[in-house]
Each structure stands twice: as C-alpha cells, then as structure tokens.
Amino acid sequence: MTMTEDVKVKFKLNGRRVEASVKPNRLLVDMIREDFGLTGTKIGCGMGECGACTVLLDGKPAASCLILAVQANGKTIETIEGASPNGRMNSLQEAMVKEGAVQCGFCTPGIIMSATALLRENPHPTEEEIRTAISGNLCRCTGYQKIVKAIKKASKKSE
Amino acid sequence: MPELHIAGKPLPRPDAPGKTMGYTQYLDDWNLPGMLHARIYYSPKPHALIRRIDLRKALSHPGIHSILTARDIPGKNFIPMMKDDWTFLAEKKAIYPGEPVALIIGNNRESVCRARALIQVEYEDLKPVFDPEESLQTGAPQVNPLGNLIAYHKIRKGNIEKGVSEADVVIEGIYETPYQEHAYLETLGYIAVFHDKEIMRVYGTMQCPFYVQNAVASILGMPQNSIQVIQTPTGGAFGGKEDMPSLFGGLAALAAYKTGKPVKLVLDRRDDILLSSKRHPSRSYYRIGAKKNGALTFCEVKVYLDAGAYATLTPAVLWRCAVHGCGCYRIPHVKVDAYAGATNKIPCGAFRGFGSPQVVFAMERQMDKLAQALGIDPLHLREINCLRKGDETVTGQKLPFSVGLSETISKARSMSKWSKKWRQYPLIKGEKRRGLGCATFLYGVGLGAAGKKLDHAEAHIRIKSDGSVVFSVGTTDMGQGMETVLTQIAAEGLGGIPMEKIRMLPVDTFSVEDSGPTVASRATYTSGTAILSSCEKIITTMKKTASKLLSCKPEEILLEKGCFFRIKSPKAKQIGKNADNKKNAPFLTFEEMASECFSRHIPLSEYGYFDSPPTSWEPETGQGKAYVTYSFATQIAELELDMETGEIELQDIWAVHDIGKAINPQNTEGQIEGGVVQGIGYALMEFISFNEKGMIQNPSFSTYIIPTSKDVPRIHTAIVEVEYPEGPYGAKGFGETPLMGVAGCIANAVVNASGIDISRIPILPEYILQESRKL
Secondary structure (H helix, E strand, C coil), X not given: CCCCCXXXXXXXXXXXXXXXXXXXXXXXXXXXXXXXXXXXXXCCCCCCCCCCCEEEECCEEEECCCCEHHHHCCCEEECHHHHCXXXXXXXXXXXXXXXXXXXXXXXXXXXXXXXXXXXXXXXXXXXXXHHHHCXXXXXXXXXXXXXXXXXXXXXXXXX | CCCCCCCCCCCCCXXXXXXXXXXXXXXXXXXCCCCEEEEEEEECXXXXXXXXXXXXXXXXXXXXXXXXXXXXXCCCCCCCCCCCCCCCCCCCEECCCCEEEEEEEECCHHHHHHHHCCCEEEEEECCCCCCHXXXXXXXXXXXXXXXXXXXXXXXXXXXXXXXXXXXXXXXXXXXEXXXXXXXXXXXXXXXXXXECCCEEEEEECCCCHHHHHHHHHHHHCCCHHHEEEEECCCCCCCCCCCCHHHHHHXXXXXXXXXXXXXXXXXXXXXXXXXXXCEECXXXXXXXXXXXXXXXXXXXXXXXEEEEECCCCCHHHHHHHHHHHCCCCECCCEEEEEEEEEECCCCCECCCCCCCHHHHHHHHHHHHHHHHHHHCCCHXXXXXXXXXXXXXXXXXXXXXXXXXXXXXXXXXXXHHHCHHHHHHHHHHXXXXXXXEEEEEEEEEXXXXXXXXXXXXXXXXXXXXXXCCCEXXXXXXXXXXXXXXXXXXXXXXXXXXXXXXXXXXXXXXXXXXXXXXXXXXXXXXXXXXXXXXXXXXXXXXXXXXXXXXXXXXXXXXXXXXXXXEEEECCCCCCCCCCCCHHHCCCCCEEEHHHHHHHHHHCCCCCEEEEEEECCCCCCECCCCECCCCCCEEEEEEEEEEEEECCCCCEEEEEEEEEEECCCCCCHHHHHHHHHHHHHHHHHHHHCCCCCECCCCCECCCCCCCCCCCCCCCCCEEEEEEXXXXXXXXXXXXXXXXXXXXXXXXXXXXXXXXXXXXXXXXXXXXXXXXHHHHHCCC
C-alpha cells in the first residue's frame, strides 16, 4: 500500500454506521469536517494543545487533530452534532447557554464533548473533577468559571 | 431613568444556542466551489535587503496556481493604518522575522504548505536592533522607513519641581512588562471572492470591517463602493483582530483579484502566532511623591514601548499609555514622557487595555511602595488620592459625572475582608506564605481625543411587516456579547418587545456607514446610542400612526411591552384582536402596527447616529478632555506563595467595576471573569521568547502557556453603577478594564506575602526564587 492509495474506513458516527475512503495520512478532524461536513468540531491549533477539536472516540475524549482517520475504523465517534441530534439542546447545552458560559463559542463544542464524557462516567463530579476534565480545553474568553458552573448545573439536573 | 424591562436583565445570548450545538459557521467552516487556498511566505530575517526572489521551484510544485509578490499589487503597497509605513508584502527590504514577502496560491492547503519551503530568497543581512531604547539612540540602525521614533506623547501639568519639593516621601522604580499573545481560539482567516469582477467581497474573522475595506481599496486601487467586507462569527479577538485583518484580508483580496477565483487564507496556529501583532512590551521609569498624610504631590513617568518594525496602531496605543500612566489619582504636578521605538521584531498592535496594563502595573506597584514608606494601608492610600466626582484628571479634565471609583474601593474592601487580612499576612513566616494585594485604576472609554475622527457610529433598524425586526450596525461582536447587548437595547428602545423578535444582521460594509473600529470598549455606548436614536424615530412614526387609528393625539399613546395603548378616553373604538384581554384601554400590538404601517406605506426603517461628545487634546502640554468618560475599578488578589519552589497559588480575586450601567449583568460578569483570567496569564505565565535573530521561539500552546481551568482562582465580581448620562441607559464601555489591574494586584499580593520587590512580570517561580535570595 502506498501513501496515496485510499483506505476504506467503517465506523459509527453519531450513532449511524458510515464509511469513507481516505488517504492513509488523512486526519480524523479533516475527515469529520470535510468528508462528513460536520464543522462543529473546530481546529484551534492542529497540534492537540487546545482541545477545540475534541470528539469522543469510543466514549473517551480525544483530540481529533492528532488521530488518523484510519484509526476510526471499527470505532464509535461522537461529535458535537451528535449531542443534539434533533436540533434541540441537551441539558448540558442548555445549562451552558443559561449560565452565560458561551462567549466567542469556538472552544464550546470541544468543552461540551469533554464534559459529556465526564458526566457519563461520573454523573456527580466535584468542582475539582470538572476542572480536571476540561483542563485540556483552552478558553480565552470566559475565565472558565461559568463553564464549570454550567457543567455542575447539568450534573445536578441528571440527579 | 424609566423602568427597564429588557435592558439591565441577565438574558441569555441569542448566539449561544448555535455555538453550543456546533451550527455556527466560522470562516473556516465553509468553502466555495473552485476555491483556492493561500499561504504566506515570510522573511526569516530581522533586517535584510531582498536581493532576489526565486519562485521557479515552488511554482512547479503540483497544485500551485500562482505566487504573488509586491510587484503584483495593482494598487498601493500600503496598509492604511496610522502611518504610511506598513506594506502588504515586503519589496526591497524585510525588517522583521515574519514579514510577508510572497503569497502562495494553490488547489489545497497541503500544496501551498509544501511549496512554501521551495521558495528561495536571497537576502543581504543588515544590522538589526531589538531594544526600543537602543533604537532611539543616534547611530542605531534605521528600522522603520519613517524613522525609529514611531511616536512620542507628553503630559505636563503643574510644576514637577514644586511637586518634588512638597513631597515628604519620594518613591522611584523601574518596571518591565512582556509581550502578550492574544491567543484567540479561532486563528485569522479570510475568504475573498471577486464577484462578477465588479465587487470584491471579503469575509472573515475581524473587529474592524471598515479597516479591511480601506485596506482592500488600497491594495487593489478600487473605490469603497466596490468593496464589501462581511464579518463572519468571530472566535475571540482581544485587539488581535483590529490591525491584522487589514493585512491578511487585503492579501486574500489580492489573490482573488489576480486569480479570478475565490481564495481562502487561513493561518494555522504557528503562523498566527509568528505573523500577528502582540501587546507592546514596556520599560518604565517612575518617580512619585506624597506628603506624610498620603496626598500625592507629583508623578513623573518616562515609558518606552517596543513598537516592533511597523507603526500599525502604536501611536494610539502610546497615547493611551501616556494618559493612563499616572493612574486614577488626583495629582497636582505631572510629567509624562512616552516613547515608542521601532525594533526589528513583530509589530505590536492592539491588545485589551491598549497600552494601559503596562503602566497600571507600574503605577500600582509604586502606590504600594509609597504606602509602605508612609506606613499607610495601601487601599486607604488609594482612598485618599482616588478621583471623585468634580475632580480633575492628570490631563486637566474635570469629571462632572459617573465617577464610581471610591465605591469600587469600599466594596472590594468589604468583599475581600481586606482590613483584617493585609496586616496579618506579612506576619506569617516560613515556607508557605499568604498575601493580599490591591490595584485601582481607570479606563478612558472610547477612542478619545486621539481617535476623534473615527468616533461616530451608525445603526439601521427596519421593522418587517410581520413585526419582526432587523438591525445593522458597523461595530462587531467578537465573542464579547455585543449582539446580545445591542439587541436588548433595541428591544427596550422599541417599547419592550421581546428580544426574540429582533435579529442583528451580519456586519457588512454595504449596510451601514463606517462606524469606526470595534475597539476601546466602545461598541455598547456608540452603537447602543445610535440604535436608541433610530428606535426613537420609529416609535414616533408608530405612535403617530397609532393615534390616527385609535382616534387620539400621539401624546395620548402609551407604548408598553410592545403595545400601543390609548391612555385617555378608554371608551373609544377598539382595534386589535387582543384588545379584550386588557382593561378597557384600546390598544394595538406591535405586530398590528407593523402591518398597518406597511399597508399604509409608512416606512418603519430608520438610521440612527452616534456622534461622540467633544474631546480635546493639547499636544504640547498633554492637557485636555482626553476621553468622553472613564470607567473605574478596584481589584484585589489573595494568594499562597511557596518560598521553597517560588510557586504561586492564587486563591481569590475580587473585581469590582463601575461601568455606568450593566445592560446585561451576566455578560458583564463574563467579561470580568474572562478579563481577569487573561490578566492572570499576563501576570504569572505568558511571555514570548526570541532567538538572537528576533524570531519567536514559542509559537504554540505547549510553549506559550495561557491559563487553563486548573490555573484560575475563585473570581468574585461586583458591579457598581454610577450612571453615565450620555450613554445608552447610563452605560459606559468597560470590556478591557477587567484585565488591567490583575498584574498589579497579584504583584502587590506577592510583596505582601514575601517582601520581595516585584518590578516585572510575568512573576515566574524562578523570578521569585532569584529575588528571595536577595532578602
């Protein structure tokens, strides 16, 4: 196999079985954004340092700019578009809006993905656990306080 | 002030749902058919003549469409900013590492990226200079084509010798502050389309669409009526998208013009940090004096800003630096000299605070040193000297209204339990120390006397026939929440209709006239005032029409919660299907009125203007009404300091801000919290390192460190509202202020904890350890 030959990948994307033909060096984030048109996943640095491209890979938060598209084969990928499939905000998203946790919004999808993974694993996290869970997601606008509050609020709702 | 129903309420942002669901399309989230991609080739040299540019290899790379250099520019190779020195593409000389020389255009990002490495340029090295004070000395290499002194501003008030002779205590200090990178999450990005070879349309992330319009006009030699600049949802800016979009938006337009195809120019993070402007580093020399009772007698400041290679916005930044250099105090004798020197490094531009955080840090350290020398509670020293209503600023400006500084001090004092703690903490000895520090400061709202020419704004509101509303303004939302605040102002101004009925249109240079830049914390009070003016015109027309329909006089119509009531003679004929629900008074709903006006051919489409109240400036003395008004703040930091490791753990920050009126208190809190955290980065961790050739060494988020969710303390905010009578519902601008005092109050808290004399930022552990050895 040469680097120019396309490879077939089959995976679950936001609950649906999908497949794509990709170059072996294609990044997961580019496949998601360009081949599937899911542009809610952002590119903030391209080097796994800012968290804007966070998706869930088999339920775990992952920087999609550091993962090859072929690595998605046989896996489950969730993006921000999967968080509100019917166009209605889920309780975490509602809390983000209500608490004023969104400013420029560029980090928001990544933060929601990180927080989603946290709340699934740990429905009642402490503030410290929330801060740790989103510590890989840089936000330059909000100072994080309202984001932490929103995640806490969403976790209380799930009680 | 009438009772407000929408303005002043913490209502949710209309743009937030789309952002949380990932629908909002930022510039890089869409493409056009046949679109090409562009990338910048930049000079790696600090100072060099460009001898030869060889593009042959790069051009033969697969996927490359063309490569443009300065020679391909049909218009002027000048970016219109404050001086005619800044070029789009370097032609004969390159004067900083990162200066664009060529624009590579190709079918995809990978090709243009690879072709960049194949461009060969022959340079002839010239001697560089990297320090602004050195660059201003005779014999220094000439960096900037117009001379190395980019700007100089001075203030002279009273008689400095007299001030010195009246002082019982004199405090001197030298302070240094670093570069700061904006680190907005969305990098710079533009798409240009030459529509029908008639209209050049530029989309992108930006603060100032009219700057970009002027830049495109310059590079292409086209009239403004052929250039349409449309702002796309903008992922943070902080000043970093004031000057730079002119350069990169202009280059995208050049590419579209030359190729005839849509062109996308998006910078990756590395290029964004390497090629975009930063906060000016500073070195300042201070001398202040006071009487035994604490009253300041004089303040003498000499400050140098490192402008980098081109002027961009430096003259304005330096002016604000000079005006803010003596803080927020009553001082009879003042002498300020502010210089900006050109160096062979990245040009510095706008960054939240715009030349003031540098001197606020220095002045607030001075005040604490003075308090210590006098044996006065440092917060009380500020109470003694702080500007109050009726006082005069250091530029001789009388403050007739909206001076809530002393309120912010007393509120911050009680919230932080200052009085108990600040005396106790220095008594704690050993490895783990604790400290409390304060800073008080002012911020001149808007462009001020230096930016007079640009200080106007336009708004356009249209009521659709179904009663829904659209409005256009020329200022932008970059994440700070302007759309929300202006929508609230419009909803209130139109008689209390729900915010959901109102939509702000994308900012577009074809829809309203040049409203100046979205900077200087000016959007709320400029565009807000313009909106209220158009609302008034529309309401007058609607009331007049309503009075005809309800058979009464216009002054007998009461507009409340979006309904036009006839307040006199309740027995008159009722119109409107909802009329039965109300007690007697006949009325028409907003929707009914919109529909009636439409069918009667009564236009409900009005422009409103904001024209800045007068400002003045006498350059020889630095006296005048520098700004229309000021916002004020007190910030207090509490921290733990490990003397063994030099590590600081912030515990709490209290931030109390007088902003006139909070149109959306939740947004206001968000601005305070975000600004404070950016200030924490400035105080404790952010710096740019350069190699010996002036090239930035840390262009990534793993080497340029900004605060994460784990680095921030509890932030306690409070809003003081001392109404600004010329602002919409009493509001004055404030978005920049939350950053400004943080470095000062943290530094003062470190001193309180350890006795170490902090004179520069960032306060890294190694700095603490190095200084603690001197104790």
